[in-house]
Amino acid sequence: xxxxxxxxxxxxxxGERAYSVVVGHGAVxxxxxxxxxxxxxxxxxxxxxxxxxxxxxxxxxxxxxHFIGEGESFKTLGxxxxxxxxxxxxxxxxxxxxxxxxxxxxxxxxxFAAASYHRGISVIHVATSLLAMIDAAIGGKTGxxxxxxxxxxxxxxxxSGVVCDLDALASLPAREMECGLGEMAxxxxxxxxxxxxxxxxxxxxxxxxxxxxxxxxxxxxxxIRAFLNYGHTLAHALEIETDFSIAHGEAVALGxxxxxxxxxxxxxxxxxxxxxxxxxxxxxxxxxxxxxKGLGIDALIAAMGRDKKAVDSLTFVLDASSGLEVxxxxxxxxxxxxxxxxxxxxx
Ligand code: GLY
Numbered sequence: 001x002x003x004x005x006x007x008x009x010x011x012x013x014x015g016e017r018a019y020s021v022v023v024g025h026g027a028v029x030x031x032x033x034x035x036x037x038x039x040x041x042x043x044x045x046x047x048x049x050x051x052x053x054x055x056x057x058x059x060x061x062x063x064x065x066h067f068i069g070e071g072e073s074f075k076t077l078g079x080x081x082x083x084x085x086x087x088x089x090x091x092x093x094x095x096x097x098x099x100x101x102x103x104x105x106x107x108x109x110x111x112f113a114a115a116s117y118h119r120g121i122s123v124i125h126v127a128t129s130l131l132a133m134i135d136a137a138i139g140g141k142t143g144x145x146x147x148x149x150x151x152x153x154x155x156x157x158x159x160s161g162v163v164c165d166l167d168a169l170a171s172l173p174a175r176e177m178e179c180g181l182g183e184m185a186x187x188x189x190x191x192x193x194x195x196x197x198x199x200x201x202x203x204x205x206x207x208x209x210x211x212x213x214x215x216x217x218x219x220x221x222x223x224i225r226a227f228l229n230y231g232h233t234l235a236h237a238l239e240i241e242t243d244f245s246i247a248h249g250e251a252v253a254l255g256x257x258x259x260x261x262x263x264x265x266x267x268x269x270x271x272x273x274x275x276x277x278x279x280x281x282x283x284x285x286x287x288x289x290x291x292x293k294g295l296g297i298d299a300l301i302a303a304m305g306r307d308k309k310a311v312d313s314l315t316f317v318l319d320a321s322s323g324l325e326v327x328x329x330x331x332x333x334x335x336x337x338x339x340x341x342x343x344x345x346x347x
Contacts, residue, residue: 026165092118104135133180141156237304
């Protein structure tokens, strides 16, 4: 990591597809430095709700602006088709560039449109939500939903660069900020470092760096990339069983606490480590989310079994004194015991 005044640059080390992530206040001013040679046209993809000051102005290059709808219902193949048609009408060629400006939905959709158009053109992400900065915009996962499930169609498509302009967080709705903090809390358990000791901008940069190291080691999620899903097995089930009224980052915050209880039920971690989980979620990040009412453990277990990230029906990423591991064949009894303990503390 290279400090440049109050801007930090993190390198994602993917060989010939390596790229920089620029983090800091006013970082959007650095987009021009990330643009590949030979770009003549830029298609900037954003949403109406994203403040226009985070759209970079690139001199000497024709830029068209393309809006996508707000909400998961627009995260579809229909939106990809529309964007690609608009790119074609703007005359974008294989050498041109997409710039995504927004949160995770924008970077997922614009990234997939870039991956598909002309079989793949360059994309730069300008992340404006905390969740996009520390997760969605980094690592090349792009995609859209089908009616059958979330993110079922997509591509691994690494960006040419990413910008995390921390000024964007000032206008982020409180609930979206909480969602980002839920994902940030997860990183405390992926590495055993005192992330609390870092000032917030450096903590964002460190989370980007941790994700970058994992992606560089396992780009296609054959192994340790699954650690980024710590807390996500229950989180996805909570999202499904509440019809998405609980937001992703809120569900992750709860899922991380449940994973701690499950780790303890299986004898992998002790009470002290469980309390560390509560300390990070509740005290460090102030996330006091409670378990939504009326959920049955049997329905949650069924939903966890359908989770596309599960290797088999009852697989979790769990903590241990040696760090996170993917644990298969977790018994229903252990899940039920952990869930009872978890709900008694979080209702
Ligand atoms: N969001 C998890 C990953 O990028 O692998």
